[in-house]
Amino acid sequence: MGEDVAGGLLWYVVRNAPTFLAMFFLMLLAVRGRLRFSLKATVGMALGIVVAVSLACGIGVAAFAGEEGVWATVPVLAVSLLSLAALTKLPWGKRLFVFFSAATAAAIAILTYDVLLRTVALEWSFGVRRVLDAVVCSAGPLVLAPLFARTIRWGVEQVDDPALWRRLAAVPAGFFVAANALYMFAYAVEFLSSGANALYALAVGVLAFLMVASYLMLFSALRTVMENARLREAAQLEELQHERYENLRRTLRETAKARHDFRHQLLVIRSFAEKDDVRGLRAYLDEEGAGQAQRESGAYALNFALDSVAAHFAERARACGADVSLAFALPERLPLPEADFCMAMANLLENAVEACERAATEGAQGSGSARAGTDGRSALPDGARTLFMDAEVRVEGSAVLVSVRNNCSSTDARALAAAAPNGVLSSGARSAKREGDGIGLASVATMAKRYRGEVRVETDEHAATIRVLLRAGGAR
Known part of the structure; x- marks a missing residue:
């Protein structure tokens, strides 16, 4: 019994840990600008978390779950989401978007392996199928690394509306549900023909295409909205500068006029002085000073x-x-x-x-x-x-x-x-x-x-x- 548990544990860890690591790697690509710790420390903690949860779930699968071990993925996903929250400084909307995006990439990779297993690898030896499993399910999600490192990371860094991100999180969550529903359907219904397998492969390909296309269109729209907002701000700033420029021109014209009138003002001041009219002189100076202060904005x-x-x-x-x-x-x-x-x-x-x-x-x-x-x-x-x-x-x-x-x-x-x-x-x-x-x-x-x-x-x-x-x- 002990040997069976040990073998099942090893089998679970070897088969699933690389997929979980690939999923975590995609998440870190998207959020590496908002980490609570250094990148090196975060990668180390992520590696430890994945190994620990894989071992724990592997023990549960080997000892109790048997063929139902697929449900062990649920605690792995829960721990992954909580770990992402603990390692990043992000609102929950962004965390959910990044998490479901990475989880969907991993799910599509698993679907891809299942398609290959049903169509071309069914008669291959056990060892070769295991190599194919490891390569497709661990390296497959990394095909989307540019999407996470550039497009999704740009959104995480530049778009900071929590309400918007909570709505956007529904997009990858929907793809994640669709991918798992397709996988469960494939095992609930026995495919008896190559045509059925071909339709299954087509469905997986369409799902992957729709995910990537939706993301590109979504973030392209966000870029357009932000660029339009930037242009509006630039136009507002330019309008304020134009207003200030006109005010300065008006002030210069008034200053030139004041210089022209200065000699007349000197004559008025002289007349008050010759009459020893100190009160009248003060009133005149106060009036001119107030008017000048009102005109000059500085x-x-x-x-x-x-x-x-x-x-x-x-x-x-x-x-x-x-x-x-x-x-x-x-x-x-x-x-x-x-x-x-x-x-x-x-x-x-x-x-x-x-x-x-x-x-x-x-x-x-x-x-x-x-x-x-x-x-x-x-x-x-x-x-x-x-x-x-x-x-x-x-x-x-x-x-x-x-x-x-x-x-x-x-x-x-x-x-x-x-x-x-x-x-x-x-x-x-x-x-x-x-x-x-x-x-x-x-x-x-x-x-x-x-x-x-x-x-x-x-x-x-x-x-x-x-x-x-x-x-x-x-x-x-």
């Missing part, structure tokens, strides 16, 4: 694209009565890709402006317009909190630190607190804006994740602070 950043973004949202914030303070201590050449960083700042500042607008509306319902506060900032009627939008960006070592603080309504404060219960905003968080207003902070969280950073949220009843950490040169 520069917020050395980088023109970032300056354009800042100027646009600073103007919007001031239009709703908010006091604006922007401090961008960045060089003209940004430490991060210009388009990525500018769109992240646009999202942050747009959220801040709209939060101020909603706070102004909430605080001024049934009252008049904003008035000046005791601290110089604009204040809402009836003693409500002052309106403000403060933003600071600075570089510390290889990190870029962004801080945006602004008023927010109590509704927005609750929404932000719910989106970041532990203070860290995830890329899957819902926007605090009203429905239809875009993805806002979720987009910033996605970018922060790409640059090995994070987005932290602090809220109280009337204000919110968003702090973003990005690592220069750290895109993944």
Whole structure:
């Protein structure tokens, strides 16, 4: 009895462990950019997990299952999924997609061996069939290695919508169910003719083709969607730059006119001086100074694209009565890709402006317009909190630190607190804006994740602070 168990165990491990290793290898190809440990350590742990679970299942099959040993695959698959979760930093949607994709590749390889066994290898010797089994079932899944290493890995790295991945996981899960259903059907129904075997082979080939074709089409569509989104962001940034350029041109024209009129202003000042009209002179200077301050918007950043973004949202914030303070201590050449960083700042500042607008509306319902506060900032009627939008960006070592603080309504404060219960905003968080207003902070969280950073949220009843950490040169 002991020899039978030992022989069955050896037989199970030799036959199945290579297939499980190939499946794990495909999963690691797709997620190697999101591993919790080093690649070497992860490969070692994966190897140990596969060997251990193969031995455990082999003992169960040899001692108890007999011909029903096919069901031992279930705990192997369960352990593989849990191991993938333990070894990677991924949302469950991505884990399920990668897992079912690799499991389907292994299932199709097993189907391929079964087709070969029924059509060409049935009369071969036992040893030759075992070699064919080992080669097809272990090397077969590796044919799809480029699909996992390039296409699926690109999706894992670039697409960070958890809800989307949960829906996408149904695609490989469906193929996995279809492959297993086909295998069970083939053993439930006895094929008595070469034509039936040919149809079986055709079904396996069609299943494999549909899987690969579906993946290529799916990720091609995702690439198109992301490229269109990038082009829209580039167009928005270009529009802001054009707006800033026109404002600068207008300021230059006004400056030229002011220089032309300066001699006339000197005559007016001289006339006040000759009359010893100090009060009139002060009133005139205050009026001219206020008008000049109102006309000149100033520069917020050395980088023109970032300056354009800042100027646009600073103007919007001031239009709703908010006091604006922007401090961008960045060089003209940004430490991060210009388009990525500018769109992240646009999202942050747009959220801040709209939060101020909603706070102004909430605080001024049934009252008049904003008035000046005791601290110089604009204040809402009836003693409500002052309106403000403060933003600071600075570089510390290889990190870029962004801080945006602004008023927010109590509704927005609750929404932000719910989106970041532990203070860290995830890329899957819902926007605090009203429905239809875009993805806002979720987009910033996605970018922060790409640059090995994070987005932290602090809220109280009337204000919110968003702090973003990005690592220069750290895109993944």
